[in-house]
Amino acid sequence: MPENGESILELLRKHYEKPSMSEEAVSEMKRRIEKAKKEKRAMAKRRRMRGWTIAAALTLAVLILPNTSSSVAQAMANIPVLGGFFKVITFRNYQYKDERNVADVVVPEIRVEEKSDDSVSEKGKKTADEINAEIREITDRWVEEFKANMEGEGYQNLMIDSQVIAVTDDYFTLKLICFWAGGSGYEEDHFYTIDLKTGERIKLADLFKDGSDYKRVISDNIKEQMRKQMAENEGVSYWLDNEEYPEWNFNEITDDTSFYINENGEIVICFNEGEVAPAYMGTVEFTIPKEVVADIMK
Amino acid sequence: MFRSERTQDREKEEIVEQTVLRKYNSYYRMAMSFVHNGADAEDIVQEGAYKAIRNSGSLKCIEYAESWVYRIMMNEIYRRLKKRELKSIDDEDFPEPPVEDRYEDVDLIKALDSMPENDKAVIQLRYFEDLTLDEIAYILGENLSTVKSRLYRGLKKLRCEMDDAGLKGG
Numbered sequence: 001m002p003e004n005g006e007s008i009l010e011l012l013r014k015h016y017e018k019p020s021m022s023e024e025a026v027s028e029m030k031r032r033i034e035k036a037k038k039e040k041r042a043m044a045k046r047r048r049m050r051g052w053t054i055a056a057a058l059t060l061a062v063l064i065l066p067n068t069s070s071s072v073a074q075a076m077a078n079i080p081v082l083g084g085f086f087k088v089i090t091f092r093n094y095q096y097k098d099e100r101n102v103a104d105v106v107v108p109e110i111r112v113e114e115k116s117d118d119s120v121s122e123k124g125k126k127t128a129d130e131i132n133a134e135i136r137e138i139t140d141r142w143v144e145e146f147k148a149n150m151e152g153e154g155y156q157n158l159m160i161d162s163q164v165i166a167v168t169d170d171y172f173t174l175k176l177i178c179f180w181a182g183g184s185g186y187e188e189d190h191f192y193t194i195d196l197k198t199g200e201r202i203k204l205a206d207l208f209k210d211g212s213d214y215k216r217v218i219s220d221n222i223k224e225q226m227r228k229q230m231a232e233n234e235g236v237s238y239w240l241d242n243e244e245y246p247e248w249n250f251n252e253i254t255d256d257t258s259f260y261i262n263e264n265g266e267i268v269i270c271f272n273e274g275e276v277a278p279a280y281m282g283t284v285e286f287t288i289p290k291e292v293v294a295d296i297m298k
Numbered sequence: 299m300f301r302s303e304r305t306q307d308r309e310k311e312e313i314v315e316q317t318v319l320r321k322y323n324s325y326y327r328m329a330m331s332f333v334h335n336g337a338d339a340e341d342i343v344q345e346g347a348y349k350a351i352r353n354s355g356s357l358k359c360i361e362y363a364e365s366w367v368y369r370i371m372m373n374e375i376y377r378r379l380k381k382r383e384l385k386s387i388d389d390e391d392f393p394e395p396p397v398e399d400r401y402e403d404v405d406l407i408k409a410l411d412s413m414p415e416n417d418k419a420v421i422q423l424r425y426f427e428d429l430t431l432d433e434i435a436y437i438l439g440e441n442l443s444t445v446k447s448r449l450y451r452g453l454k455k456l457r458c459e460m461d462d463a464g465l466k467g468g
Contacts, residue, residue: 008456009425012410016426019330020323025340029322029347033315036351040311243373247356278352 039279085113100155108162124199156182173260191258212296219252238277250276314354325371346371420448
């Protein structure tokens with residue numbers, strides 16, 4: 001047993017320094033590093049796009065894309081009528097293909113059947129115009145970005161499409177899906193929910209009694225679900241309870257958080273990639289059980 | 299303004315990446331000294347590398363990149379240890395590391411190993427990774443006097459003489 005303090009530490013240091021990482025483990029580490037970089041780029045890109053949406057609205061840059069390749073002709077009659085007077089038509093308004101760049105943009109439009117001038121269809125027309133304008137702005141912005149990227153050397157793939165989801169007697173939701181791939185994939189969804197009884201667009205707040213803290217109630221339930229999923233499945237991870245980077249943590253939904261109402265009448269909260277979880281988790285949805293919000297709903 | 303923010307972020311990212319690629323074995327060794335399991339230690343370093351790059355934007359000062367990454371790695375190690383505690387994994391699942399060298403003193407190794415986590419971390423960061431006490435305080439998120447107490451306590455346990463020169467290095 002050495003008496004001298006220094007050689008005790010030298011001894012322990014030799015023992016400490018024995019292990020080293022295997023080559024495969026180092027390669028895997030490098031892969032995770034690359035993944036982290038990709039996720040960051042996708043998130044930063046999304047933030048920049050948000051900025052551009054606001055800028056576009058302020059400068060009123062109006063892009064008029066001709067509806068020349070409209071495929072609406074195909075039997076308007078075959079398109080289901082929602083709530084008695086809404087129809088969602090789609091048309092392919094931008095298509096492009098070369099060795100490195102591929103785009104297929106199918107834009108939805110909400111049309112209101114010409115009916116009597118009852119107030120519901122009047123409101124419906126206003127709602128449709130508003131939503132259609134927003135959708136055009138979003139898709140125009142994506143197309144502009146796509147065109148700008150063509151000058152670069154990478155490859156890219158833009159796909160925009162839509163779906164009518166969750167149709168009930170009371171609501172329907174139009175989902176706009178924007179998917180962009182260029183090295184890594186990135187999806188961004190937008191949801192528009194319309195109340196078929198009033199013809200108006202529904203915001204989350206509209207479903208709840210005045211003054212109720214619906215955001216907190218819903219967010220608490222989401223956090224419960226997140227924790228449960230993470231406990232049950234190693235592969236699942238959300239930005240929650242992270243002590244080192246609390247600024248990333250999910251805190252509360254906002255008035256603008258995406259949602260729709262499913263066929264069971266339940267509220268489903270939707271987050272885009274990178275909003276509440278690392279990008280590899282993709283877009284995530286949480287169905288809020290009716291009991292949770294029963295006493296604060298209108 | 300916009301471009302220079304991006305350039306700054308890229309710079310930070312590069313420095314963090316270089317740091318990780320240079321020091322990964324240090325992190326691995328630190329992890330091994332706590333989890334005693336190669337696969338877990340590798341996971342820790344890989345996860346830590348991912349987090350370091352992912353959050354490189356929040357590195358405030360490029361000069362502190364090394365300590366900053368160490369901190370992330372130590373947190374990852376502690377997170378893994380906590381998980382084990384919760385799962386109440388038996389000690390039998392993780393046999394003690396084999397003593398290969400007949401010059402290795404098992405009692406000493408055990409003494410270091412069984413210290414409270416932060417005491418052990420202080421000894422290792424100070425004498426095996428050659429960091430200053432200020433750096434160690436930042437990495438462990440404790441104040442300097444706490445770190446000093448841990449150092450004294452740890453050395454005492456290892457039956458070392460308090461080496462004036464060693465302590466002045468803080």
